[in-house]
Amino acid sequence: MTGRPASPSTLATAEEPVVFVIDDDASVRESLSNLFRSVGLRAEAFASAHDFLQYKLPNAPSCLILDIRLPRLSGLDFQAELAKADIHIPIIFMTGHGDIPMTVRAMKAGAVDFLTKPFRDQDMLDAVTAAIERDRNSRGEAMVLSELHTLFATLTPRERQVMALVTSGLMNKQIAAEIGLAEITVKIHRGHIMRKMGAKSLPDLVRMAELLGIGPASGRSQT
Amino acid sequence: MTGRPASPSTLATAEEPVVFVIDDDASVRESLSNLFRSVGLRAEAFASAHDFLQYKLPNAPSCLILDIRLPRLSGLDFQAELAKADIHIPIIFMTGHGDIPMTVRAMKAGAVDFLTKPFRDQDMLDAVTAAIERDRNSRGEAMVLSELHTLFATLTPRERQVMALVTSGLMNKQIAAEIGLAEITVKIHRGHIMRKMGAKSLPDLVRMAELLGIGPASGRSQT
DNA sequence: GGCGATCCTAAACCTCGGTATGGTCCGCGC
DNA sequence: GCGCGGACCATACCGAGGTTTAGGATCGCC
Incomplete structure (x- = not known):
């Protein structure tokens, strides 16, 4: 856009996109990270939902890859937790043996996609692209809104x-x-x-x- | 051009809701129709997508129950056709042997729910209630918009x-x-x-x- | 007690919005 | 040709919007 110092938050979403991966299987984390990095996307992987929550989320368009079966907490429950904690990040589920009710629940709750393992790399990348794009938009809107609220206050x-x-x-x-x-x-x-x-x-x-x-x-x- | 007799379309959504069912199995049509009528909902059943299209859709909040496997056309393709024909009616899918990719595709395309047979009557009724409500809202908005367009014209x-x-x-x-x-x-x-x-x-x-x-x-x- | 913020008001003044009234010009259709 | 509607403009007038200057009153805080 236009080069302008304008307001400080205007450049916020200029940070590079990040893909977060949560999976207890190290080899999955590894291969997904490699996949994303191979197309120039920054990737951060975690072994558990808890680890992910410790991480300070950057102010950049991002998305979350989640296995339906997480160590302690189901992926669906974690999705609900994030929503309750007012953390809105597009989620892409993956599963080896999921069922349709799970899928429906996840999609109704706003998941971007739901991939069954094994999936093609390209499918994952397409989902991630869509998710990042969605997040970019919602971040943009949220930013505008928050600036308005600031003024209104x-x-x-x-x-x-x-x-x-x-x-x-x-x-x-x-x-x-x-x-x-x-x-x-x-x-x-x-x-x-x-x-x-x-x-x-x-x-x-x-x-x-x-x-x-x-x-x-x-x-x-x-x- | 001032004194105006309100507008005729204002009372449009006063008609009673209708549930449409498309299934090639007569017993399914029968039992679903009975289910809906038992809770006071008007139901219309069809053996094929084609039959449904012949029917003149009423100007009332409604929804469509669709089996993923339709006689000639898959439920998903029919969903796409409806969208292309600019017919927007909330769809509830049901299936005996669907898979996750189908589910994802249907939900992404805006389906309200996706039930696996056998399902509990209450689940179907809940889905229908949500679908009808969604349609009522979108009809309300569409009506306002169309009146605005009329004026704008x-x-x-x-x-x-x-x-x-x-x-x-x-x-x-x-x-x-x-x-x-x-x-x-x-x-x-x-x-x-x-x-x-x-x-x-x-x-x-x-x-x-x-x-x-x-x-x-x-x-x-x-x- | 002084300070600042909020809230309220008045008079003067200027701009902007909006409505006549009245008229010109053009293109289209019968 | 005639009527009609759309688009255009002018003068005049009035009400609404908006700023400035100059106050007064209350309340909480240091």
């Missing part, structure tokens, strides 16, 4: 309230009546909101509100 | 162009410069747009543009 309670009403389409005068203020006060809050949120126009602000999921808690529709 | 080319620029956050004067018009003309277009689209406020219009996916074809960013 700088608003005072009043400003947030006014923002909700403004983006819902009410006029200043209606907002003033709604929350018992003078119109001029609303205008001033509004000005602060635009500046703090970095919105260049009202449509801009509306889109931000959409992303933030702002439906006026004290709901109201327009004229 | 009444705009003249110029008005569409102005709408894109307005919702992107440009001021009238900037829009005028952008496309070589007098500011007053832009204002007039703008007025027409608001009336024709039924937007009560600028934020309203912005949200419509979002849903319509309007990014100015002749792209331009603001100030």
